[in-house]
Amino acid sequence: MGRITLEGVTKSFDDTKVIHGADLEIEDGKFVVFVGPSGCGKTTLLRLIAGLEDVSGGRILIDGKDVTRLAPAKRGLSMVFQSYALYPHMSVRRNIAFGLKMARMPKSEIERRVAHAAGILNLTDYLDRRPGQLSGGQRQRVAIGRAIVREPKGFLFDEPLSNLDAALRVQMRLEVTRLQKQLKTTAVYVTHDQVEAMTMADEIVVLQAGRIEQVGTPLELYERPANVFVAGFIGSPRMNLFEGPVAKRNGATTLGVRPEHLRVQPGDAVVADGCEAWGGTVIQAEHLGSDTFVYVDVPGIGTLDARCTGELRVQVGDTVTLLPDMHQLHRFDAQQLAMA
Amino acid sequence: MATQQTQKLARILIAPSIILLLLWMIVPLAMTAWFSALNYNLLNSVTSFAGLGNYRYFLSNPAFLSSLLNTLVLVGSVLAISAFFGVLIALLLDQVIVGRRVVRLMLIAPFFVMPTVSALIWKNLLMNPVSGLLAWLWRLFGLTPVDWFTQVPMLSIILIVAWQWLPFAVLILLTALQSLDQEQQEAALMDGAGAFDRFFHLTLPHLARPLSIVILIETIFLLTVFAEIYVTTGGGPGVETTNLAYLIYSQALLQYDVGAASAGGLIAVVLANIAAIFLMRIVGKNLET
Amino acid sequence: MARRTPVPRIVLTSVVAWTVGLVIFFPILWMLLTSFKTELAAFSASPSFLFFHWTTENYVAVWTRSNYLEYAWNSVVISLGSTLVALAIAVPAAWSMAFSPTRRTRGILMWMLSTKMLPPVGVLVPIYLLYRDAGLLDTQLGLVIVLCLSNLPIMVWLLFNYFKDIPRDILEAARMDGATIGKEIVYILAPMAVPGIASALLLNVILAWNEAFWSLNLTSSHAAPLTAFIASYASPEGLFWAKLSAASTMAIAPILVLGWFCQKQLVRGLTFGAVK
Numbered sequence: 001m002g003r004i005t006l007e008g009v010t011k012s013f014d015d016t017k018v019i020h021g022a023d024l025e026i027e028d029g030k031f032v033v034f035v036g037p038s039g040c041g042k043t044t045l046l047r048l049i050a051g052l053e054d055v056s057g058g059r060i061l062i063d064g065k066d067v068t069r070l071a072p073a074k075r076g077l078s079m080v081f082q083s084y085a086l087y088p089h090m091s092v093r094r095n096i097a098f099g100l101k102m103a104r105m106p107k108s109e110i111e112r113r114v115a116h117a118a119g120i121l122n123l124t125d126y127l128d129r130r131p132g133q134l135s136g137g138q139r140q141r142v143a144i145g146r147a148i149v150r151e152p153k154g155f156l157f158d159e160p161l162s163n164l165d166a167a168l169r170v171q172m173r174l175e176v177t178r179l180q181k182q183l184k185t186t187a188v189y190v191t192h193d194q195v196e197a198m199t200m201a202d203e204i205v206v207l208q209a210g211r212i213e214q215v216g217t218p219l220e221l222y223e224r225p226a227n228v229f230v231a232g233f234i235g236s237p238r239m240n241l242f243e244g245p246v247a248k249r250n251g252a253t254t255l256g257v258r259p260e261h262l263r264v265q266p267g268d269a270v271v272a273d274g275c276e277a278w279g280g281t282v283i284q285a286e287h288l289g290s291d292t293f294v295y296v297d298v299p300g301i302g303t304l305d306a307r308c309t310g311e312l313r314v315q316v317g318d319t320v321t322l323l324p325d326m327h328q329l330h331r332f333d334a335q336q337l338a339m340a
Numbered sequence: 341m342a343t344q345q346t347q348k349l350a351r352i353l354i355a356p357s358i359i360l361l362l363l364w365m366i367v368p369l370a371m372t373a374w375f376s377a378l379n380y381n382l383l384n385s386v387t388s389f390a391g392l393g394n395y396r397y398f399l400s401n402p403a404f405l406s407s408l409l410n411t412l413v414l415v416g417s418v419l420a421i422s423a424f425f426g427v428l429i430a431l432l433l434d435q436v437i438v439g440r441r442v443v444r445l446m447l448i449a450p451f452f453v454m455p456t457v458s459a460l461i462w463k464n465l466l467m468n469p470v471s472g473l474l475a476w477l478w479r480l481f482g483l484t485p486v487d488w489f490t491q492v493p494m495l496s497i498i499l500i501v502a503w504q505w506l507p508f509a510v511l512i513l514l515t516a517l518q519s520l521d522q523e524q525q526e527a528a529l530m531d532g533a534g535a536f537d538r539f540f541h542l543t544l545p546h547l548a549r550p551l552s553i554v555i556l557i558e559t560i561f562l563l564t565v566f567a568e569i570y571v572t573t574g575g576g577p578g579v580e581t582t583n584l585a586y587l588i589y590s591q592a593l594l595q596y597d598v599g600a601a602s603a604g605g606l607i608a609v610v611l612a613n614i615a616a617i618f619l620m621r622i623v624g625k626n627l628e629t
Numbered sequence: 630m631a632r633r634t635p636v637p638r639i640v641l642t643s644v645v646a647w648t649v650g651l652v653i654f655f656p657i658l659w660m661l662l663t664s665f666k667t668e669l670a671a672f673s674a675s676p677s678f679l680f681f682h683w684t685t686e687n688y689v690a691v692w693t694r695s696n697y698l699e700y701a702w703n704s705v706v707i708s709l710g711s712t713l714v715a716l717a718i719a720v721p722a723a724w725s726m727a728f729s730p731t732r733r734t735r736g737i738l739m740w741m742l743s744t745k746m747l748p749p750v751g752v753l754v755p756i757y758l759l760y761r762d763a764g765l766l767d768t769q770l771g772l773v774i775v776l777c778l779s780n781l782p783i784m785v786w787l788l789f790n791y792f793k794d795i796p797r798d799i800l801e802a803a804r805m806d807g808a809t810i811g812k813e814i815v816y817i818l819a820p821m822a823v824p825g826i827a828s829a830l831l832l833n834v835i836l837a838w839n840e841a842f843w844s845l846n847l848t849s850s851h852a853a854p855l856t857a858f859i860a861s862y863a864s865p866e867g868l869f870w871a872k873l874s875a876a877s878t879m880a881i882a883p884i885l886v887l888g889w890f891c892q893k894q895l896v897r898g899l900t901f902g903a904v905k
């Protein structure tokens with residue numbers, strides 16, 4: 001079991017408020033990802049859950065039990081740090097076993113668990129090395145091993161993959177997800193890489209400046225962003241967002257359309273009734289083979305990005321018409337909130 | 341790290357150090373303050389209340405001002421010598437040298453010698469005007485041997501103390517030098533920086549922090565130099581080599597005047613605190629990280 | 630530098646370095662030589678450097694005249710004892726300052742160091758009287774206490790400087806793993822800070838070994854360390870130079886050898902993050 005509940009959690013450092021009343025319900029066994037721009041409070045929120053910082057207000061419950069004043073180790077959570085935070089003077093084996101030793105677990109049980117974790121993580125051959133003698137990916141795995149041997153109620157990850165190179169990152173991403181599904185342990189995962197968020201999460205929590213902007217599955221966030229910030233933050237390439245007469249015409253203060261929902265037609269186009277069509281000039285085109293990214297300057301709107309699958313033969317200076325998918329337009333009101 | 345629990349624990353853990361040092365400072369100081377208000381002489385069984393008399397006596401003693409000056413001269417000169425030659429020698433040792441390890445061992449050895457021993461060696465074996473080695477050296481060049489402790493007493497003390505503390509500076513500065521970023525040096529070389537530019541713009545700034553450490557630690561010990569004076573000149577001739585520490589000592593243990601010595605002790609404490617504040621101001625910001 | 634240094638330059642710097650090294654080392658060397666001379670040769674106005682009558686009579690004389698081993702034992706007990714006690718008090722304090730700093734931490738540290746700048750003579754009389762009443766005069770315990778207290782600030786400062794470069798994450802990981810503060814210090818912090826602790830230890834042992842003021846004023850016979858042993862050879866006439874040299878050699882040899890062997894460890898913690 002590992003249901004984590006935040007009730008009106010706030011946090012201030014001295015006089016600056018960093019978390020402004022977070023309410024959140026994390027279901028048992030879910031993989032929840034915190035995303036948000038740098039400095040928005042992801043790490044702080046994670047450390048509050050871990051118990052490494054005191055909350056300034058509100059409550060934290062695990063499985064319905066109030067743990068707000070409980071010491072970190074007593075909360076039954078384990079944490080994987082961005083820096084891995086391995087004990088440099090201990091072998092991999094002792095690193096992984098340390099938490100169990102602190103819990104005064106019998107030797108035989110410790111050995112069994114360490115061997116099991118090492119097996120899962122492919123670390124069996126490295127058990128007697130020191131962290132300094134391991135590669136980045138291996139260190140990462142030791143950190144994860146240290147977290148899983150304790151069989152915690154939940155894992156807390158703080159950007160665990162950010163120190164790895166791109167290829168290793170993809171591989172570890174898969175491994176972490178697979179492992180979590182296999183263990184069925186609740187996981188809270190902090191990242192500012194939205195690809196990681198989209199691919200790993202059961203549920204994403206978008207944070208901005210210490211506030212929770214939206215909580216939902218990756219698809220919910222993609223299809224129904226609750227406000228302009230989430231709309232702009234989730235999805236790659238970024239959603240086109242603009243104001244002005246065209247937005248007004250569609251009954252919104254801000255109108256959003258994702259690049260993949262814009263069809264690009266060379267030259268002028270015949271417009272069906274009730275549909276939009278925006279003529280403009282290509283200012284840049286990136287041909288990736290599988291996709292083509294076209295940047296179009298549309299008078300009265302600004303620059304719009306469009307993404308077309310396959311190769312599209314356009315060149316800089318061409319006149320094109322952009323045809324948005326009318327079902328995929330996102331309308332936001334003056335408060336920047338999504339309109340029904 | 342910032343939970344109230346850990347903060348409370350942190351306060352408990354630092355408490356023994358603070359309490360012990362407070363006791364170590366306050367109890368003797370309070371007693372010293374009490375004695376300083378008494379006419380209290382170990383040779384005289386009658387003690388009476390003296391008010392501020394002891395302070396007046398100690399402050400108006402001409403030896404007081406000169407001891408203050410002597411303290412400053414001693415601390416200042418030794419600091420200057422160990423900083424200047426420390427950098428120079430450290431730079432020298434940072435070069436390619438045959439048998440560097442041995443040279444290093446020889447250079448740091450004086451730091452491990454106890455002050456009484458070094459004072460005795462210098463006084464007898466080296467600076468003795470008749471049989472000392474320096475006298476022999478002087479005669480070798482046809483000069484009249486110097487009677488060190490009579491003719492240049494303060495310089496002699498400075499030499500001895502500097503000999504003990506220079507190695508400490510070399511040790512720290514050399515280690516710092518060896519950590520100087522090789523790539524940075526090479527980049528500067530590529531930029532066409534000459535040896536002097538490199539020294540002033542790269543090496544010296546890099547040494548600012550270790551130099552601050554050297555100055556801080558050495559000052560702490562130099563302010564209270566005692567054994568070297570006690571063994572060699574006994575503060576003389578006259579009061580030429582009497583520093584504050586020695587003045588109080590001679591007041592208390594040579595003249596048995598506990599009252600005046602205590603007044604001097606308190607004055608010394610006040611002065612030391614002023615020195616400490618100055619020092620922290622100057623050096624402190626280099627130690628920030 | 631990756632480039633080879635030209636040979637003439639190596640020769641030049643080597644000659645200069647050796648000269649400087651020999652000049653600075655010379656007083657110690659001279660003391661060592663003198664300790665093997667006869668008193669007459671030692672006092673001669675035209676010194677000889679190698680070609681004199683080598684004798685060990687001074688060592689024999691010093692050995693039989695005074696109980697060197699007892700003095701040395703006192704030195705060992707006092708310097709090690711005061712250092713270990715100071716370490717036990719200083720490590721928790723430094724942990725607290727490094728990992729749970731407050732607005733006052735810096736001030737406290739500076740205050741601690743400033744206590745070290747007070748001339749001990751200023752408080753000698755009260756300490757002497759307190760010790761006399763407590764029966765601590767001329768005891769090892771008495772010296773252990775004063776030296777521990779007088780070196781504590783330096784110890785705390787050295788350790789603090791070392792500790793604060795240790796990543797907090799690792800200590801927090803231990804906390805998540807269920808380590809109490811005590812275990813965190815013993816199992817994680819201390820092993821990671823071995824270089825810093827070692828150099829603080831060494832520096833303290835050296836300072837305590839060479840401490841003269843308190844040793845001379847608070848001991849007379851039972852607890853007298855080597856500094857007092859030397860003082861007994863400092864006859865005002867200074868007539869027995871060879872014996873003085875022999876006694877001096879015996880007094881500094883243990884700490885000099887220790888210092889030489891441990892100079893790497895001594896320095897490593899003293900550079901305060903300047904070296905990483």
Ligand SMILES: Nc1ncnc2c1ncn2[C@@H]1O[C@H](COP(=O)(O)OP(=O)(O)OP(=O)(O)O)[C@@H](O)[C@H]1O
Binds near residue numbers: 018038040
């Ligand atoms: N110990 C602290 N004292 C004061 N302010 C802090 C402290 N820790 C964090 N903050 C502030 O709180 C805010 C949130 O920091 P936090 O580390 O949670 O951001 P983050 O979302 O994890 O950012 P990143 O993606 O860069 O890791 C920042 O503005 C930061 O400056």
Ligand SMILES: [Mg+2]
Binds near residue numbers: 042043044
């Ligand atoms: Mg963060």
